[in-house]
Every structure is written in structure tokens, then in C-alpha cells.
Amino acid sequence: MNKFYKENDDNFYLNAILNYRLDQNDEKINLSVMADGFFKASLILIRECIEKDTLNDKDVVIFPMIFCLNHGIELYEKSIIYYLNDILDNKDTYKRGHDIYNLWEDIKKLRNKLDIEELSALGFEENEEYFLEKTKVLEDYLKETTTLNTSTCLVKNKKKLYLKEITSFDFPRYSKNSRGENQFYLKNKNNMFIDLENALTIIENIYSCLKDLSFYYADILEALNERYTEGF
Incomplete structure (x- = not known):
């Protein structure tokens, strides 16, 4: 049997190149490129299910579909945090973890630190009303997903027991969370539906x-780097 990681010598156009669009020296670009791939994978899967409406795989494919959506969100968020930290000349890169709601909150905090006058001088206008309108669907999805995946647990810390709200985003990957509990859809005694046409609209909006x-x-x-370079 042939190796998996090999070139198709017969037809170049049947090759995918793992490192073709990536940059060894720019993690911001790499995160954005990979995020783009996960979003496209999610969209390909959901469109396939909608176009072939008799496809029996919908109830199985929905899991990698949502995983690709959430992972695409996570990678774009981390890329944006990289950009914002560089703009603000922060030394941070991005926080570890997979909590896409908290990552989004980090983005909003960093955005609030931007120098509006400096951006305006460069030709960029920060409009709060437009930002809120642009990101509403994303914000709603993050809140809905976080609510479904947050549970109160008894946690032990330094010999003390206390209640803590824990959110987990591993629900498209495993039927149980890291604490061994059933995911929210298994706790539901009734069928839990996802309107694929509505989901497609939401994914397209978040991706854009x-x-x-x-x-x-x-x-x-x-623009900031060009201005800095021109100053020397």
C-alpha cells in the first residue's frame, strides 16, 4: 500500500500541499489560513447534506460539521488576538485553551484599547454601532453554545469544596465531557433538531x-508597520 503523505505523480491537480499557504515566520497568517480551511470544510459538509436531502448521514456528519465551525472560530479568534496584540505592541500572543466565548471577550477588551485617533489618521474608522451589528450573529451563537455547554460542578481546591461553572466545547468530539457527564444533547430526552438551512446562514455569516x-x-x-518604516 502507498504511503499517505506522497505526491500524485500522474496528476498534479490531485495533490493538496500542506505547507503551500503557510508561513514559517508568521503564526497570524497560519492561524487565519487554517481557520479558513475549517470553515470551508463545515460549509462543504452542510451544503452536501442540504443538497442531498435524503442523505442518511446528516445525523452523523453534524458532529464534524459543528467541530469545524467551532475550531474555525477559535483559530480566527486567536489570529485576531495576535493582530491586536501586535497593533497595541503587547508582548502576549494568545491565551491557550478552546473557550471560544472567552477568546471573543478577549478580542473585545483588546479592541477597546485601540487608539481611535491614531487609527483615524491611518484611514481606519472604528464604529461601535457597525461593529455590534457586524458581530451580532457570532455573539448570539457564542452565547447560545456557551449556555448549552455550561454546568455547575463541585470542585476541590486546597482541601476546600466549592461550586464552579465549567464550560466545555468538546461536545462535537465526544459524547461525554471531561468530567464523564453526558453532553447536553444526550441529557435531552426529546430529539434535538438543527435546521440545516438556518445553520448554513449562520455559519456563512460568522465566517464572513x-x-x-x-x-x-x-x-x-x-499600515502601522509602513509608517514606522517610513520614519527611518
């Missing part, structure tokens, strides 16, 4: 939102 934000902050960083 995060992609645009990533490009926007990349453009700001480039």
Missing part, C-alpha cells in the same frame, strides 16, 4: 464576519 475582522486588523498592522 471573522474573515473580514482578520483582514481588517491585518491591514491596520501593515
